Amino acid sequence: HSSSQVRSHPSLASGMSDLQMVLSDTTAASAVTGSAIAASYNDQIRPLLDAVDRLRHLKVTQEGIQLPTIVVVGDQSSGKSSVLESLAGISLPRGQGICTRVPLVMRLQDDPAADSPVLQLEYSNGRVVTTTEANVADAINAATAEIAGSGKGISDAPITLVVRKRGVPDLTLVDLPGITRVPVQGQPDDIYDQIARIIREYIAPKESIILNVLSATVDFPTCESIRMSQQVDRTGERTLAVVTKVDKAPEGLLEKVTMDDVNIGLGYVCVRNRIGEETYDQARVEEERLFKYHPLLSKIDKDMVGIPVLAQRLVQIQATIIAKCLPDIVRQINDRLSRSSTELDQMPPDLNNVADAVREFFHILKLVCASLEKILVRSEFDEYPDDSHFHATARIAEMFDRYAKKLPAQIPKGSDQLFLMEEMRVL
Structure with a gap:
């Protein structure tokens, strides 16, 4: 926080206390063992993710501290929403055009004891809306309309969707608007530039993992999402590709994912999209059957x-990325906490009542009067050493001197009108 930020938040001390508490938990969580990293659903992963989510909720990114994040990108109609639905086991907004118009932070939390899923939306400075699996898509659309308007425009203000249910992976992902090159009716002409700016903001930090969703029906090198990710991750070490719609274009897919013409460092995962009214369990059964028995995909x-x-x-x-980044995150937060504490200590005491406020007001008024007296009465400008244009007396003298130098040139030589020139120069 800068000094102005500190002054505008009377509860800063309380907020700093909250941050220090999270920081303590974060330090403990960052001591995760190698075996926890290797396990896919190990209980020790949850504290790591909780610590990062709590830091994100405290908006430490506004202080320039980047947090480990899985960012989901893809061209429009690449099947991005279908992948996220399959991971979370819930339905997201669908339709023509851009379905995701704001960043959607999806926090998936496995809760083995949950009898029924718990879904919450968080947005607009702490507003929380509880919803259900049946209504979550409508709730997201309503929140999006409140943030980005009811049209087809986009916004960089995020919505957080918390999903607590049995069997989901412990993950936090950020779903970004799908990339579109040509605006449709109702979209601004610069819609591509707006989307590209949001995507670059999220994928540029080295702490971000890029989950690039690609349709099997297109050539990977032509995908705009590939071009964007290569701009910030040339070696591909932060990029994982998900290939969707594999049942629609199985020919040559094996060569695509093994030749790797687009330099995907973290590899490929091929998935089958849920079709029609299939349940998520039915979709997984069909997916397993497809990759087991299809003459091409089974290879x-x-x-x-x-x-x-x-x-x-x-x-x-x-x-892995959280365990790698947390020590540096802890150091950065400690540095900023130390600076903010110093600024807080240097601030004058709070005004606790009207009498204190009146006393402070008259003190400020006295200082202003003293400053005006120095300038207007005594012509002392030491309070403004760099603002010479404020010094009226000196400026008038400079103007008079320039006038005295120009005047002789306007009077014919030998004229007796120059009799006061010497006096003017002295003045």
């Missing part, structure tokens, strides 16, 4: 296919 390594494999890979990658 793809089993470590590269299926939503369960994708979930496992994401949890492992997430735990």
